[in-house]
Amino acid sequence: xxxxxxxxxxxxxxxxxxxxxxxxxxxxxxxxxxxxxxxxxxxxxxxxxxxxxxxxxxxxxxxxxxxxxxxxxxxxxxxxxxxxxxxxxxxxxxxxxxxxxxxxxxxxxxxxxxxxxxxxxxxxxxxxxxxxxxxxxxxxxxxxxxxxxxxxxxxxxxxx
Amino acid sequence: xxxxxxxxxxxxxxxxxxxxxxxxxxxxxxxxxxxxxxxxxxxxxxxxxxxxxxxxxxxxxxxxxxxxxxxxxxxxxxxxxxxxxxxxxxxxxxxxxxxxxxxxxxxxxxxxxxxxxxxxxxxxxxxxxxxxxxxxxxxxxxxxxxxxxxxxxxxxxxxx
DNA sequence: ACGCTACGTTCATCTGGCGTACTTAGCCAA
DNA sequence: TTGGCTAAGTACGCCAGATGAACGTAGCGT
Numbered sequence: 001x002x003x004x005x006x007x008x009x010x011x012x013x014x015x016x017x018x019x020x021x022x023x024x025x026x027x028x029x030x031x032x033x034x035x036x037x038x039x040x041x042x043x044x045x046x047x048x049x050x051x052x053x054x055x056x057x058x059x060x061x062x063x064x065x066x067x068x069x070x071x072x073x074x075x076x077x078x079x080x081x082x083x084x085x086x087x088x089x090x091x092x093x094x095x096x097x098x099x100x101x102x103x104x105x106x107x108x109x110x111x112x113x114x115x116x117x118x119x120x121x122x123x124x125x126x127x128x129x130x131x132x133x134x135x136x137x138x139x140x141x142x143x144x145x146x147x148x149x150x151x152x153x154x155x156x157x158x159x160x
Numbered sequence: 161x162x163x164x165x166x167x168x169x170x171x172x173x174x175x176x177x178x179x180x181x182x183x184x185x186x187x188x189x190x191x192x193x194x195x196x197x198x199x200x201x202x203x204x205x206x207x208x209x210x211x212x213x214x215x216x217x218x219x220x221x222x223x224x225x226x227x228x229x230x231x232x233x234x235x236x237x238x239x240x241x242x243x244x245x246x247x248x249x250x251x252x253x254x255x256x257x258x259x260x261x262x263x264x265x266x267x268x269x270x271x272x273x274x275x276x277x278x279x280x281x282x283x284x285x286x287x288x289x290x291x292x293x294x295x296x297x298x299x300x301x302x303x304x305x306x307x308x309x310x311x312x313x314x315x316x317x318x319x320x
Numbered sequence: 321a322c323g324c325t326a327c328g329t330t331c332a333t334c335t336g337g338c339g340t341a342c343t344t345a346g347c348c349a350a
Numbered sequence: 351t352t353g354g355c356t357a358a359g360t361a362c363g364c365c366a367g368a369t370g371a372a373c374g375t376a377g378c379g380t
Binding site: 035118124 | 162163164167168170172173174175176177178179180181182183185186187190191194195198199200205209210251253254255257258259260261262263264265266267268269270271272274275276277278279280281282283284285287288289290291292293294295296297298299300301304305306307308309310311312313314315316
Binding site for chain 4: 188213214215216219238240242243
């Protein structure tokens with residue numbers, strides 16, 4: 001039985017891709033997470049750098065805090081009242097592979113002649129870093145055919 | 161100089177994440193690519209499985225063909241006229257790490273008790289597969305501190 | 321000539337994004 | 351104690367795009 005055939009019998013709404021996309025799958029959220037990952041934590045600089053409407057930014061921040069990907073932390077700048085900034089939680093930091101994957105695709109296919117805007121190096125050995133599929137026995141998968149998907153324990157079959 | 165400081169001096173619109181998100185960064189596009197990756201290539205099953213409005217689906221397909229991620233290929237079912245289906249190009253298939261990253265996050269943080277809906281195995285050795293950051297010297301990066309970002313050749317400094 | 325099917329298209333409605341302007345809460349200085 | 355200042359939101363009118371249902375269409379076999 002081919003994977004496509006098996007796939008067609010599975011409920012498409014029971015899917016980790018769909019769940020993650022429902023959580024963070026819009027333009028501003030990705031860019032917002034990019035900024036927070038790079039240490040930009042406050043409303044004003046976030047708004048300036050993203051160019052997002054303030055209302056949208058506020059809504060996204062509230063949603064991410066609510067979902068536990070960011071946490072609101074108080075801070076106090078000299079001569080100012082206490083305000084709040086947004087910090088990545090572990091739950092939020094775990095989205096980093098998604099950002100790296102998006103970045104890697106952009107570098108591969110959407111870069112200008114000048115090259116990639118950001119490079120990732122391995123601290124220590126200094127070599128370029130890329131995303132790869134690795135199995136539990138530490139084999140690095142190369143081709144499409146090395147990957148065998150199968151229904152997991154959480155899969156649900158379609159009723160029809 | 162900290163990375164955050166350097167990051168703040170870079171033009172946030174010159175970014176591979178932003179470019180990729182502009183290309184494929186909406187809910188239906190991700191789910192559509194998921195289906196095509198799993199071998200669902202035709203309009204009618206795509207529409208049924210996704211539940212997307214037909215107009216949206218048609219628009220997304222046209223856009224992805226236009227961008228070279230999908231190609232329209234003729235087919236002919238017995239007793240039917242020639243129609244077209246949508247196949248992943250290499251350019252489209254290269255987005256797979258993004259889908260895997262989204263799926264992995266969903267498995268980690270959004271799965272029900274039953275477990276992941278889909279498992280990825282290494283064909284041959286049979287072990288579970290996951291995404292990892294690997295450097296050109298084949299070191300697998302573990303912690304956050306192993307990763308050193310720096311401005312790339314395509315970076316642009318902010319005017320101000 | 322006619323119905324059938326897969327693939328879209330149209331249309332009315334409504335949600336949510338957008339840009340701009342405004343509000344708020346506390347700190348400091350006068 | 352008044353008043354200005356700043357970061358962080360909120361309010362609002364407008365419009366692009368999503369939505370769901372109905373309709374259009376191009377060729378196949380009968």
